[in-house]
Amino acid sequence: GNLKVSNFMFLVILGASTALQQLIQQFSQEQTCTQRYVQLLDKICMLDIVQLHLEYYSRDSEGSSLPEMKAVLAGVHISTFLSIRAFIGKLVGVTVAIVGGLSLGRYGSFVHMSGVIAHQMSYRIKFFQNIGSNYQLRLQVISAAIAAGTCCSAGSPFGGVIFALELTSTYYMMGNMWKGLLCTTAAIITYSLMHQLPFVKPPKLTDFEEYTFNHEIIFFIILGYLCARVGALFIHILTKIIFLRGKLKNPLLLNRWKWCSIVILFISIIQFPLRFLHFPERQVWNVMFNSHQISEVQNGQVWSNPNLELVLLVYCILKFIFIVSSLTLPLPNGIFAPMISFGAVFGRLFDEGIYAVVGATCVYGSVTKTVSIAIIIFEVTGQITLLVPVVIGLSVAYASSQAMTMSIFDVLLEFKN
């Protein structure tokens, strides 16, 4: 057989350490996040210091990391991207950024850090030297790390494996799928074990009823198309901002820490009086992905005051602006969690909870050009009853966004290089 003991052990250790690392981090970040003692000026100072630190310490830890991971899988060699420096920079950066209240996802950072673990293990540990010295095997192991990272940030092993596969730019060697799966299994075992600890909250699952096929399907098609439009708009505006910043040569815009301060000041001032913008992303999902009325669920009252539709609409517009502006910052960032929240609220604007699930899937799917998001959403909500609406919405969104824009990963990558 082609299964070496060292490869097997490598994948298991990689999966377990990814789960461990992520759970500890997620837990500590959530703990700090709930203590809302950070004042506006503190925030700006903090983020600026981190930004300066990153500038000199490791520029590789800026940004979403997923575009760079995509480049690594495509065979581009980015020398310092998978270094220990990048790991530490990312860890510090993402923690501070979340405490600072930015609208960003930790998902890309998790995946990046798993990639660093994989890379460093294969180089530094003698037992795994056969992996470090084999180019093909190294790429496979990094792909497995992406799968494990995705698995742990969303609790979705299959979604992770298939996402890692979709991220591989053009051609995927199918024979490696099991490596991702093995690594993910080690990750999900560790992850499940950790969830038994008393201080870790298990994710909340949904309780949608069985979906029966009816005329509503037309609305899912419309929602899918609208999500694709919104996704295209998002990428268009992001491109414009990055392009303009480079072209205007205005020192206020170009200087890294000035730009950082402006954006954070802007976000914080708007966010301050609006309570529905204070929730962590997971809580937004819990409110939106729900078969009940919003006013009936926990934290739901905040959303229906003064008027549910108005609050949802304002949330959508502001979230859109926040995500775009956070993405232009020289800080670690990501789009997974905020984009899902945005999509969920956007869908919920239409009608009940089913639309929130479909909206979240469609927006993320059309922005990133991945279909694995549907499997991730099934695994996050713990239900597959919404299969038919999700499939229909996603395929409409995917096909129409295919004709509109590139994937956000490709766009960001193009600007970096």
Add this chain to the structure above:
Amino acid sequence: GNLKVSNFMFLVILGASTALQQLIQQFSQEQTCTQRYVQLLDKICMLDIVQLHLEYYSRDSEGSSLPEMKAVLAGVHISTFLSIRAFIGKLVGVTVAIVGGLSLGRYGSFVHMSGVIAHQMSYRIKFFQNIGSNYQLRLQVISAAIAAGTCCSAGSPFGGVIFALELTSTYYMMGNMWKGLLCTTAAIITYSLMHQLPFVKPPKLTDFEEYTFNHEIIFFIILGYLCARVGALFIHILTKIIFLRGKLKNPLLLNRWKWCSIVILFISIIQFPLRFLHFPERQVWNVMFNSHQISEVQNGQVWSNPNLELVLLVYCILKFIFIVSSLTLPLPNGIFAPMISFGAVFGRLFDEGIYAVVGATCVYGSVTKTVSIAIIIFEVTGQITLLVPVVIGLSVAYASSQAMTMSIFDVLLEFKN
């Protein structure tokens, strides 16, 4: 954009016609199957006539078709494999074989027929000529047909897309995933619409409780390993039989219709007195994939008489023999549904319904070397609560079977050419 109207329409029509074709066929086959008026001699005569008919009419409709589909995707040109003759041969063959009570799956046949529809549409209809004349595009369309076929035979759109992707031998061009998804969506819409008709029974879904992680996980690992062993044994025995038949040069074994008669006689005689072997595969799944005691569910009494464990064990052994012998026949056949039944009963031998689900996934996954089966199983049972046990079992089964044998598709293909 790279989305042509004709491609779009092609995929939608392909998906819809696949769903239509399959549902009609499935329905009519189930209707004939329930009328058990067919006697033993009738059966043998019938199958022999069909076998002779196939021999002269279309040899391409023999076998499981999935290996050949794999070859087509890999770029091998099999001139008559996607002809209308093969379609009709398959249609007649599979219907008769099922009425004849053979242990075979219709899944491969469905996929084959979708492939024929795709191929013929791209050649014969002028509007789609750009697809017929473009080699790459034709392969993509056939891959989409496989996805739609899988989707409709199991009701699993995502499983279908990912299965089509796994079947692609070595490298998969990721940019084509959305074509499969679009085609599958058209298929699932048609499929869901048809399920609204009064005479079509909706599939039964399971009601497992939330799985909490505990020490049981060790048993899932053991089950996964045992399934891989059983899968390897299955492929080993199948290889031996095919090899011996070719080597012995015994006219009784080599002659197509004599061999066919012997096998059918053998299966029918054993099957006759044992009531638990008379159920269609779907009903076996309904009994096994269940959170209740077997004796409590519909049709469950048959299984616990005289003794549950004994019946399950006998079923396993006989089913194993039946599947192997059916695969050697020169008739259309397949392994999906019988293999799932076998795995479910094998898992149920251990303990409750969770083990049946894990067992079915592991056996099929290790025999065919695919992981998409897990997603198909989630979509078939309508639940994703068993995520952790299924992932763990499947990855153990997959990794250990990787070291033991080749995929059954590759084995069968090697014998054909």
